Amino acid sequence: MKTPEELYKLRKEAFVSNLTGGSITEINLVTAIAPVSYVFFAVLQSRLCLFTSYGPAQLAIDFLINCVLVLLATTLYSAQPLLLSILVLSPAVLIYFTTSKPPKTARPNISKSKDVVEGSEKSQDLLPKKAFLTVYRGSMMVITCVAILAVDFHVFPRRFAKVENWGTSLMDLGVGSFVFSSGLVSARTVVKQYLASSSRPVSFLGRMKTAMRSSLPLLVxxxxxxxxxxGVDYAEHVTEYGVHWNFFFTLGFLPPFVALLQSIPTGNRNPTVIYTVLTLLVAVGYQIVLKTTGLEEYVLVGDRHKYGLLGMNKEGASSFAGYLAIFLAGMSSGTYVLPRDDAVDPKKSKMLKTMLGWAAFWVFAFIGCNEYQGLGIGVSRRLANLSYVLWVAAFNTTQLVAFYLVERLLLSKRQTGVVHEKEAYKFNVPRVLNAFNRNGLAVFLMANLLTGLVNVTIKTLDMGRVEAMGILTAYLAAVGAVALALDYKDMSIKL
Structure with missing residues (x-):
């Protein structure tokens, strides 16, 4: 006779098992709330300078726009994501066309001494801070934090939870997007070396030492x-990564392998092409191994205890190759979005053409590969196979284009009158998203700890819609408060 606790644990495991996901179209509509929210913020900022001075009211509106709307899109409005986007865009359009640009007195004050000098020096940076990248990464982190707890409540649709074997879901995309985003920012060292031709190349030993320093905290x-x-006998979905493996192990093993691939001599060749080729070599090579060696069948239906520790963690060990390819795809994107782009008119922007070109490349590569239009390779997050890699790359490069267009069309120098980079960055970035992005991994760790705390103290499966939304909103506010506190104290925790 099983105890109530044991029965509840079985219910929890069944709640996230054997799921088949949903359509890519619906996932795109749900995640569209992120760039739509940025549109709303951009209009409020460029037309009303609402967030120039930041107090409790601005904080509440910021949190509502950039966090609560994401929560609503993935829960109460999950069946009508397009309606939610329309409800958000409608007041934005009304404000944009019924108000004029704010007078110069309402814009950020820039002193003629220190700020101007800093702005001039900053303008010479090869890799300046970019608002659209911060918003992209911050939004991705907010969606991730929402999903990891919301998945334990009935208010979060089962089609958004991780798929068992084949299919697409919001959380499947979130895992890959986290890795892609990490790869994007890690391209900074590659871009610096490529743009500064006089700089000394980093030795293999130095690169590996840096990689190990990055890996160690993640493995811990x-x-x-x-x-x-x-220790707490927490409900687990073993087929997600394996008996012992978890997402932190995947993240921790990535840096040494990337450092190894970075040692391949490339000369002065375009790093975007180099890392795209590496992405495809790893992803296609892994797909061939899956199909020709029986690895795919073993991971999905094979005896977990056949090969000892490796077999017990077959999903994590096998899918690592796919996540490595996704990380490299992120690095490929980072090589062209991180460097400076001085174009004011987005139609004349070289970066926009480059971003559109690569987004189209990944989209068509995915279409040509997947089970409906192309080679018949289904998407599998559990395997992290070729179709999954291409889907993640296609989605994230397209999202980058969307955020870039919002910034260029609604928050350009012509729209806001803010000319200095340092001030323009602060003006164009929601403070909440800046905080989520600044300490992304630490915030993700905090979200995981709070998720565990909620699950061991509350029976989430027995919560109604009102109770669930209250808990999720409070949780999101707590995570946001930690992120904002770290940002306010000017702390950057590097894990």
Whole structure:
């Protein structure tokens, strides 16, 4: 006779098992709330300078626009995401066309001394801070934090939870997007070396030491999470990564392999092409191995205890190759979105043409590969196979274009009158998203800890819609408060 606790654990495991996902179209409509929210913010800022001075009211509106709307899109409005976007865009359009640009007195004040000098120096940076990148990464982190707890409530549709074997879902996309985003920012060192031709190349040993320093904290977090999960007998979905493997292990093993691939001599060739080729070599090579060696069948239906520890964690060990390819795809994108783009008119922007070109490349590559239009390769997050890699790359490069267009069309120098980079960046970025982005991994860790705390203290499966939304809103506010506190204290925690 099983105890109530044991029965509830079985219910929890069944709640996230054997799911088949939903359509890519619906996922795109749900995630569209992120760039739509940025449109609303951009209109409020460029037309009303609403967030120039930042107090409790601005904080509440910022949190509502950039966090609560994401929560609503993935829960109460999950069946009508287009309606939610229309409800958000309608007041934005009304404000834009019924108000004029704010007078100069309402814009950020820039002193003629320190700020101007700093702005001039900043303008010479090869890799300046870019508002659209911060918003993209911050929004992705907010969606991730929402999903990891919301998935434990009935208010979060099962089609958004991770798929068992084949199919697409919001959370499947979120895992890959997290890795893609990490790869994007890691391209900074590659771009610096490429643009500064006089700089000394980093030795293999130096590169590997740096990689190991990045890996160690993540691997420690992986073991800590493993000990906590096993220690409290937490409900697990074993087919997600394996018996012992978790997402922190995947993140932790990435840097050394990337450092190894970076040691391949490339000369002065375009790094975007180089890393795209590496992405395809890893992804296609892994797909061939899956199909020709029986690895695909073993991972999906094979005996978990056949090969000891490796077999017990077959999903995590096998899918690592796919996540490595996604990380490289992110690096490929970083090589062209991180450098300076001085174009004011988006129609004349070289970066926009480059971003559109590569987004189209990944979209058509995915269409040519997947099970409906192309080679018949279904998407599998569990395997992290070729179709999954291409889907993640296509989605994220398209999202980057969307955020870039919002910034260029609604928050350009012509629209806002803010000419200095340092001030323009602050003006164009929601403070909440800046905080989520600045300490992304630390915020993700906090979200995981709070998710565990909620699950061991509350029976989430028995919560109604009102109770669930209250808990999720409070949780999101707590995560946001930690992120904002770290940002306010000017702290950047590097894990």
């Amino acid at each position: 977090l992986g073991f800590v999470r493993l000990a906590m999960v096993k």
